[in-house]
Amino acid sequence: MTTATRLHDAIAELAGFNDDPAAGGITREVYTPTYAAALDLVATWMGDAGLETRLDAVGNLFGRWAGSDPDAPLVLTGSHVDTTLNAGRYDGVVGVLGAIEAVRLLREAGTAPRRSIEVVAWAGEEPRFGTGCVGSRAAAGRLDRADLDRLRDGDGISMADALRGAGFDPDRLGEARIDAAAIFALVELHIEQGAVLEEGGEPIGVVTAIAAPHDFRVTLHGAATHAGATPMRLRRDALAGAAEAMTALERIVRESPSGTTVGTVGVLRVRPGAINVVPGEVELDVDVRDSDRGARDAVVGAVLAETRAIAARRGLEVEVAPIVEDVPVACDRRVVEAAAAAVEELGLAFRRMTSGAYHDAMVMGSRVPIGMVFVPSAGGISHHPDEYTAPEDVERGVRVLAGTLARLAA
Numbered sequence: 002m003t004t005a006t007r008l009h010d011a012i013a014e015l016a017g018f019n020d021d022p023a024a025g026g027i028t029r030e031v032y033t034p035t036y037a038a039a040l041d042l043v044a045t046w047m048g049d050a051g052l053e054t055r056l057d058a059v060g061n062l063f064g065r066w067a068g069s070d071p072d073a074p075l076v077l078t079g080s081h082v083d084t085t086l087n088a089g090r091y092d093g094v095v096g097v098l099g100a101i102e103a104v105r106l107l108r109e110a111g112t113a114p115r116r117s118i119e120v121v122a123w124a125g126e127e128p129r130f131g132t133g134c135v136g137s138r139a140a141a142g143r144l145d146r147a148d149l150d151r152l153r154d155g156d157g158i159s160m161a162d163a164l165r166g167a168g169f170d171p172d173r174l175g176e177a178r179i180d181a182a183a184i185f186a187l188v189e190l191h192i193e194q195g196a197v198l199e200e201g202g203e204p205i206g207v208v209t210a211i212a213a214p215h216d217f218r219v220t221l222h223g224a225a226t227h228a229g230a231t232p233m234r235l236r237r238d239a240l241a242g243a244a245e246a247m248t249a250l251e252r253i254v255r256e257s258p259s260g261t262t263v264g265t266v267g268v269l270r271v272r273p274g275a276i277n278v279v280p281g282e283v284e285l286d287v288d289v290r291d292s293d294r295g296a297r298d299a300v301v302g303a304v305l306a307e308t309r310a311i312a313a314r315r316g317l318e319v320e321v322a323p324i325v326e327d328v329p330v331a332c333d334r335r336v337v338e339a340a341a342a343a344v345e346e347l348g349l350a351f352r353r354m355t356s357g358a359y360h361d362a363m364v365m366g367s368r369v370p371i372g373m374v375f376v377p378s379a380g381g382i383s384h385h386p387d388e389y390t391a392p393e394d395v396e397r398g399v400r401v402l403a404g405t406l407a408r409l410a411a
């Protein structure tokens with residue numbers, strides 16, 4: 002069987018582990034029985050590829066191929082197999098199954114790595130508990146015991162309870178922490194989740210930096226008065242203020258000199274939410290990202306200043322609450338050059354690019370040298386049932402990953 006066919010079949014088989022098939026996409030949230038069953042199958046596939054498997058204290062799954070110098074810092078590669086709600090079948094999965102396949106290719110080619118190579122399926126990359134990458138955060142030492150009680154999913158289940166339900170002990174969180182000195186480099190293969198490669202006609206992206214989000218909640222307080230009885234001059238309409246703040250955000254982001262800043266209001270909560278009442282309170286969940294932290298901070302500062310000015314003019318009060326503020330990560334030069342050399346050896350065109358989406362590699366990048374390889378996403382669609390990457394594109398990504406691992410582990 003060819004690499005492309007075998008991976009295509011494995012991706013399809015894993016897609017069968019789905020809590021909501023009627024919706025058309027994949028729903029496989031971390032720490033559910035469906036997720037556990039899928040992870041079991043991944044562990045079986047790791048074993049078939051000759052990897053020695055183990056689960057850590059938060060459910061990160063590792064598969065080890067011991068190198069000839071087993072004490073040397075190792076090369077880590079992988080991604081995640083959990084999904085968000087009604088998602089696609091490629092996000093994360095390509096990086097885990099692709100890594101197993103890359104190991105298989107290296108073995109078939111008779112490669113004998115000096116450094117050990119470990120394949121990882123990180124637990125909970127998608128934000129079931131509001132915060133993404135909980136498995137890699139635990140490994141990076143960026144999650145503490147109190148967070149496990151604080152972080153809750155949409156049904157109010159804490160991460161600690163979800164862990165217990167899946168057979169883990171939240172009090173052993175600290176055991177999941179990885180010693181950074183034991184890792185030489187980490188490389189993650191992933192679908193692009195954007196349309197830059199497709200637009201440029203390049204089959205491979207070599208990532209040079211990963212943008213990180215600064216997310217915060219702005220609440221505008223006005224007055225919920227009667228829509229018929231309140232003349233326009235006497236209104237304190239929180240939603241009209243929010244609309245003005247949103248167009249200000251769009252303008253400020255577009256004018257950001259870095260050229261890579263993006264800003265989004267993805268959630269708007271309007272209260273009381275009745276057609277005959279002036280909106281008295283509006284919450285906006287704002288997401289600003291850039292691989293350039295200075296540019297991102299400048300945009301956030303300007304957006305908040307402009308929002309306060311708009312609110313003052315309209316007689317609204319403003320409250321700002323933090324959600325998450327992650328640190329953008331530059332990819333390690335050795336990993337970038339190993340990936341670029343692997344692409345060139347295969348005679349493929351590629352693009353050096355930043356990752357606009359965050360990944361487990363970004364979280365681990367605060368502790369260890371990292372890099373990423375992208376394959377195209379059809380139409381740039383992701384987190385959706387229509388998410389698609391052609392089997393030949395997945396195979397090219399796996400071959401590049403194999404060449405990158407061989408170089409890093411030599």
Ligand SMILES: [Zn+2]
Nearest residue numbers: 081092093126
């Ligand atoms: Zn992902």
